[in-house]
Amino acid sequence: MNPDHPGPTSRFAPFLALFFLAASAQAGDxxxxxxxxxxxxxxxxxxxxxxxxxxxxxxxxxxxxxxxxxxxxxxxxxxxxxxxxxxxxxxxxxxxxxxxxxxxSQKATPGTVGDAGLLPLGKALYLKGNAKSGIPACDGCHEEGGGGDGKFPRVAGQNVDYALDQFRLYASGKRGNGTKVMQTIAERMTPEETKAVAEYMASLP
Ligand code: HEC
Ligand code: HEC
Structure with a gap:
């Protein structure tokens, strides 16, 4: 190769190496x-x-x-x-x-549902949202099966009490790093919808 005109790979090699170093540090062991x-x-x-x-x-x-x-x-x-x-x-x-x-990398165990009677309401809210009160569907970000993706957390099998605590924190603006969308959702859900969607998330495998 002509040393005066290094190919694209050699020119970018140092940057690529840095990129992979950063990526592996981020990925964790x-x-x-x-x-x-x-x-x-x-x-x-x-x-x-x-x-x-x-x-x-x-x-x-x-x-x-x-x-x-x-x-x-x-x-x-x-x-x-x-x-x-x-x-x-x-x-x-x-x-x-x-x-x-x-x-x-650990395997999640199935969640615990406390009130199975609320699952139909929870499922409808999770998959369709509530157009009347302006609540978006949850599966757009948390995925249909609740597995999440990258920055969108997994909600499948999550503990109901923990989820309810977080909705309270979002609604009162106290989950300091929370996104606006989660705060708005938590503010707009009725107490029954909140409980129902928490039960539905816990029921997802
Ligand atoms: C536009 C994308 C989006 C939509 C729609 C959305 N979420 Fe979220 N949700 C997020 C993001 C991002 C986070 C994490 C960041 C944060 O705290 O806001 C989150 C966090 C959460 C958490 C906290 C998870 C934890 O482990 O602490 C719960 C519970 C949750 N969402 C439930 C729901 C429910 C129920 C709905 C539907 C009614 C919904 N989300 C709709 C993006 C979304
Ligand atoms: C004394 C009990 C306790 C110990 C020990 C503990 N945690 Fe927690 N952890 C909690 C509680 C309670 C929460 C919920 C706090 C909140 O509302 O933000 C939490 C929340 C979390 C969350 C946020 C989860 C989510 O879905 O948003 C992560 C991540 C976490 N802990 C990781 C760890 C790690 C890693 C360690 C060890 C280095 C640890 N915790 C030790 C009790 C504990």
């Missing part, structure tokens, strides 16, 4: 988080991220991109939580990326 997860997180979120207490979110099978964003937001204080903020304060970004990769 699940194996490196096993010890941290067992020591710092398992008591509340379960060994494999299937939290046993209904008020604690399940992390198993959650989107890694979403998990990492939330962990960073607890660390910066953008998302507040008396419980989570002190726990992540001593962890660095690499730890957080590794933990996100670890929980994303």
């Amino acid at each position: 699940a194996a490196k988080a096993v010890g941290l997860a067992a020591n710092l997180c398992a008591s509340c979120h379960g060994e494999d991220g299937n939290s046993l207490v209904p008020a604690f979110p399940k992390l198993a099978g959650q989107q890694a991109v979403y998990l990492l964003r939330e962990l960073k937001d607890y660390k910066s204080g953008k998302r507040s939580s008396e419980v989570m903020v002190p726990i992540v304060s001593s962890l660095n970004e690499e730890d957080l990326a590794n933990l996100a990769a670890f929980y994303a």
Whole structure:
């Protein structure tokens, strides 16, 4: 190759290398988080991220991109939580990326439905929204099966009590890093719709 006219690959090689380095740091290494997860997180979120207490979110099978964003937001204080903020304060970004990769790679167990009678209403709201009160369908972002995608969190099998807590925080503007769309949805849902959609999400495998 003529050294005066390096081909596109060699010209961009340093940038490509940097890009891949950044991408791999962002992706995290699940194996490196096993010890941290067992020591710092398992008591509340379960060994494999299937939290046993209904008020604690399940992390198993959650989107890694979403998990990492939330962990960073607890660390910066953008998302507040008396419980989570002190726990992540001593962890660095690499730890957080590794933990996100670890929980994303775990298998979620089925959720627990408390009131099956609410499932039809919850399903209708999830798949169609409520045109009268201006609530968009949830599946456009969280996917039909509730698995989420990237920054859109998995909601399938999530604990009902945790979901209800989050809707309260969104509605009162207290989920500091929450998007406008989630705040608007939480404000507009009736108490019955809120409960129903939380039960429906928990019922998704
Ligand atoms: C003492 C119990 C407790 C411990 C220990 C704990 N958590 Fe949490 N975690 C919670 C609670 C409660 C929430 C919900 C807080 C909120 O409303 O923002 C939460 C929320 C989260 C969320 C947000 C989930 C979502 O769906 O948005 C992530 C991610 C998380 N924890 C990861 C971790 C990791 C990683 C560790 C260990 C380094 C850990 N937690 C340790 C109780 C705990
Ligand atoms: C336009 C996209 C969009 C739509 C539509 C949408 N969501 Fe969300 N949702 C998000 C995003 C992004 C987040 C995470 C960021 C945040 O907190 O706002 C989120 C977060 C959530 C969370 C919190 C998850 C957790 O683990 O803490 C729940 C629960 C939720 N959405 C339920 C719903 C329901 C129910 C509907 C339909 C009535 C819905 N969403 C419609 C984008 C959307």
